Each structure stands twice: as C-alpha cells, then as structure tokens.
Amino acid sequence: MNVVCLGATKGMGRALARAMAERGDALFLLGRDDDDLKRSARDLEVRGAQGTVHTAYCDLGDSETFSAALVDAERALGTVDTVVVTAGQFAPQDDLEEDAPRLREMLAVNFTNTVLFCERARKTALKSGGTLCVFSSVAGERGRTPVVLYGASKAGLTRYLEGLDHRYRRAGLRVVTVKPGFVRTSMTDGLPAPPFAGEPDQVARIVLRAIDRGTPVVYAPGPWRHIMAIVRALPRSFMRRASF
Amino acid sequence: MSQRSTISGWGGHSVEGCEIRAENLSAAANGAALSRGLGRSYGDSSLPPDDCPIALNTTLADRILEFDQATGRLRAEAGLSLADMNRLLMPRGWFTPVSPGTQYVTLGGMVAADIHGKNQHLAGNFGHHVTKLRMQVADGRILECDSEQHADLFFGTIGGMGLTGHILEVECALERIPSPWIWQETQRIPNIDEFQVALEEAAPQWPYTVGWIDCVSRGSALGRGILMCGRWATADEAPKRVPPRRLRPRLTFDFPGWALGPWTVRAFNELYFRKQWRPTLRGIVHPESFFYPLDVLREWHRMYGTRGFTQYQCVLPHTDESGARKTGSARRVLDVLTTLGGASFLAVIKDFGQNGVGVLSFPRPGITLALDIPIRANTQALIDALNQVVIEEGGRIYLAKDSFTRRRDFERMDSRVHDFNALRDTWDPQRRFRSAQSVRLLGDLPRTNQADLGGHP
C-alpha cells in the first residue's frame, strides 16, 4: 500500500505510520518541520517501510502549501492508495475562550484547512480512487461544556467526511472517519485520564484494520463506540448539567 | 504539563509529583529535575526530589534515527524501549550487547544505570558499547559527547543515574547473533560456596551465566540453587521460525500481605529447586524465557502487596586489597539475610568480570547478589546490616535498586562519589539535576530558593 501521512511525527499518526511500515507499506510524510519529518522518516525506514521514506513541507495552518506537497507525494509514490490525516490541534476550552487568535487557528486547522486538504487530495492523489482516512473525535458527537469549541471543529469535520463518503464511495473513494476517545499522547498529557483511555499503538491497530476494510466510521479504542452510543442518547437537559 | 499525582519506582516506592511526556525532549525539559524512562529502577533513583517534583518522561521520544544492518551500529532517541529493539532487530540478527532482566527499559535508563547482564564477565556493561550520547546539560546547551569530546560528561553520564543531564540520543554497537534462540544448560548446585566456584568455572565456557538461589534453606544447604548457562543457538540448531510472541497477563491487584509470608516463600523456593529433577538439563529455549523470565507476568511486583518490596544488590570483590583470594563473602550476606528473616522470594547470583567505564558504574570484578526483599517493619535494619557486610568486604551497592541505604554507609563503600560530585560541579554547579535518591545519598540539598535559578533546563 502506498500511503501519504499528514501528522505522522507524533502521537497516533506516528503509531499508525509505524504499523504500516512494519508490514512493508511505502510511506510519504507531510508536515511542518523538515528536520523532524526526516527523523521520523528514518525511524519508519528502519521499522520496515518499503524503500526510502520521502517528506515534503505541508502546514495545515496554511492551505497554500497543500498542492505542492501532494504533487511531491504523488511523484515519489507513483500511485497513492491511501491518504491519512492525523494532524490536528487541541486546546482547553478556557484557553480558547480567552485567546481569539488561538481559537481562529484551531478552527482553521481542524476544520477549514482539513476540509481544503481533503478536497485537494480527492482531486489529485486520490482522483482514481483510494482511501482517505481522517481523524476527527468523539468530542464532535455532542455539544459538551468542557470542549465546546474544539468539539464544534470536529463535529463539522465529521459531517463533511460523512457526506464525502456518501457522495463518492461509489466512484471508488473510501472515506474512513476515525473517532478516537481519550488517547494518551502529548496532546492529552496533563489532562486527567478517564476510564478506557487508550494507547496510540492500540488505536493504530484498529485504524489499520478499518483502512484495509474500508470501514466508514471507527471508534478507538473499542469501548468508546458504546460509551458514545450512550452519550448520544442522553437528553439535552442532562448534558447541560453534566461536567464531562 | 501533567497534573500533580504520584510517580512510582519499581517495587512501589513513590513520591508526589508529575511527569511531563513529550516527543521533543529538549523542548519539554524546562523545569524537570531529571529524566526518567520506563521506571524499572527500584527505589527512588528515577523519582524527582520533593522540592522540584517534576520528571521528564522520555518514553514518547523513541525514534530509531540510524541503524546499519551491516555493522549493527544503532542511534536512537533515549526513550526507545529494549522491547521494541528486540522485536524489530532480533529477527534481523542483532541483539543488545548487554541486556538486563527485563526488556521494559529504555536506552536512556540502560545508559544512566550502566546496566549489566548475564554476560557481564565477558561483555562488561551496556556503557562499554555506547559510542556517543547527545545530551541536554544544566545550562540548556545540547551537546554530543563521547570518549574524546566532553569525555568527562560522557563517562559521568554512563552510570550517572540521570544526574548529569538529560540524555536525548544514544549511539551504540549491537551484537550479531546467529539465531534468535538460546541454547541453555541448567545445573543444580548444592550450596553457596559451590555456587561461586561453579560460576567461575562456567565463565570461560559460556557467554551468559547466572544463578538463582534459594535463600530460605540454612546450614549446609544455604544458597543452594540452579545455575543457568546459555549461548545463542547456531543457525543449524535453532528452530527455523522467529520466536513467537508470548502472552503477558497483567497482575491487576495487590496480593494480601500474608500471601508472601515465610511459608509461601519457602514453598516457592522448594518447588523451584525441585522443578529441576535432574542434576543437569539442556536444550533450546525461547530468548524471552532465558533473558526476561519475570516479564511473563506484568506488574508482578504487586504480589508483594501494597507495602511493596525493595531490591538489594551488592557486589563483593573476589580478592582483598593485597590481591589475595577471598572466600565466603556471599555466604556472609546470606547469613545476615536469613538471620534477620528477610525472606527473599527471588535471589540472583552472578560473577562480574570487569569494572564499568562510568565514574559511578556499579559493577567491578567480584560476585554480585540481587535480593528481593518485601518491605516489613525491620527492613531498614536489615539493609543496614547487609551494608555493614558490604563495607567490610570492600564491595558496593547498585543505585538502581536502592531505597534504604544511608548516606554515611554509601560514602564508606563508594569513595567515587566525590569524583562524581566534582564532575557535577563543572557541569551543574547549581544542581538543577537531582533525584530523590541524590538528596538521600549524594548530599544534594533540597532547594529552598528556586527563584534564583532562572528558567532552564
């Protein structure tokens, strides 16, 4: 499988890229820090990625960088089977409420620019079909007091991905929406971990299986599917009083 | 940054504090009193001091940066675990030149404790195979050091228990192996004195040797046990498959206090000794059962109940100052242990062949004993008594396993501590790098006024 990854330098993106490397997939990394991308590329090569792992500059904060990055990726890989987007940003609700520029950036990165990136990928690297796997979040399922703004960005993204899957699956584009629950990465470092908190490697195994099968929506770790089924069913009056 | 909670060493010793986890260590290091890896050191060596309760957890910094399949040279970030190295590189014919008894350790921890393994008599410690380190030191600089460049920092860091700076990257030479399987021979040994002899006899013939001893039996059977010798199986002898992954159930609860009372320990020791029903057994074994028998049960230390346990490991020289042969030293340690009733579930014996390269490296030629000691009311008295024997025998203790030794005793057995502190005066005069252990043992003061230190590291 030939895969383009945006966000493989850290967290779940790193774990997923490693799982792919270990089974011999060919990888191309996109990101915003050249040196760091190269270090990740060497790691993935040693872990078994096919051939050289090349990299290109792509900042999810700047949509002007998307085209060239995807062209580079296509050129290096020949055909692209899968595009994975794990890049994203998180900040606590209080911080986002106080800091307008940071809020603007988070909304742009998690929603507008992720959508623009996916549109670009759909029209270029994945024009003859393939899999687009994007990390949204369980935070987008309900409006919840501790994650109003971040949750909204992910809710918008989830709906976009759902529509995209409906519209283009028959034409050969398989969209896989990943909704992680709480996963221990540097993004969540310092936050109190709830029960069923997961590890990146565990998520990677689940997501890789979903990519191979073309599962449209996947919760990871597994129990979050059931937790979210309950949360989705809770009445508004309850959600207003709840602190989670 | 993490919330305040507790940070624990292996065996249950813990402090109030928090850990910072990040992929980019140098960017996250600000404010941390020391780095820690997978927390497999017993006691308090990986715990920050009370007055600066922040540790930098390195486990997300685990990328392999270079690996040369032809020469076995490896460069990786300090948080890479030995378990990952084994999983990835053993099937390709490469293994760590020195392995501890668990694979859930990081490269940084292997360097900082200058760990030793079953091949110490032949290969020395892990530090013997480290060629370069990338460090972040107290003034915030990032430096490469090796045996020529900043050599004092390099040799201070090997075995330096995290007190010279944050190790960011490690470069080392791996060992080529003919197959990933082990040819093992085990032998029953009747008592401790014969054990010392048997280890010495096995040393020239086997790359890996270690003994398990029964510390419950007394008198003529004191220190009876099983000697395990191993070497890599040749390609012809070895099964053609890669060793399968082994299931590792997790112990999810603490055993009640009585579960490891004297009777259960006695029964375990008896069974373990009898399990080997023939004087000698030989054959091919899984590398994990040879190197990491305790990893089979994750969090097995919870068998010791909520009070936890400590380890005690010392090395006693083979010869006295004049070079004359000494005998009976291991027996003295076991005598104290059995007299004071420190029923040890697991005791390991091994001969060391050489000194470490680090300023504070633990190993030196001699015999080493590692004892598991469940924590009881008299544990302090027991460790004090064991330390008296070690001082009289001219030996020393392993910092990675200590939480009870008194500073006065430590200085009497290890005068190198002065050289080590002199080195820290050069690299870290303000003692930004400290651990709960260094405050207890190396004379580091709790810091009363943090304000005058500025932001770094």
Ligand SMILES: Cc1cc2nc3c(=O)[nH]c(=O)nc-3n(C[C@H](O)[C@H](O)[C@H](O)COP(=O)(O)OP(=O)(O)OC[C@H]3O[C@@H](n4cnc5c(N)ncnc54)[C@H](O)[C@@H]3O)c2cc1C
């Ligand atoms: C079952 C078991 C068997 C063992 N067998 C052996 C054995 O056979 N031989 C042996 O030598 N040891 C053995 N040990 C001890 C273990 O190998 C060492 O304590 C090792 O240091 C643990 O590595 P870690 O990554 O968990 O480090 P930690 O326990 O987290 O830290 C250990 C020390 O290393 C320092 N450190 C860690 N990472 C860094 C870094 N990046 N930069 C600077 N300092 C750092 C810490 O500050 C601390 O002082 C055993 C431990 C267990 C639990």
Ligand SMILES: NC(=O)c1ccc[n+]([C@@H]2O[C@H](COP(=O)([O-])OP(=O)(O)OC[C@H]3O[C@@H](n4cnc5c(N)ncnc54)[C@H](OP(=O)(O)O)[C@@H]3O)[C@@H](O)[C@H]2O)c1
């Ligand atoms: N962790 C959780 O509990 C959790 C829960 C639900 C959903 N999620 C979502 O899952 C995804 C992955 O989370 P994670 O925890 O693995 O995150 P992470 O560890 O913080 O990693 C995020 C990755 O995204 C990259 N990135 C961030 N902003 C970027 C930008 N502007 N341009 C390019 N790359 C950028 C980062 O690259 P750099 O190295 O350049 O920083 C990094 O590789 C995110 O979308 C997150 O919102 C996470």
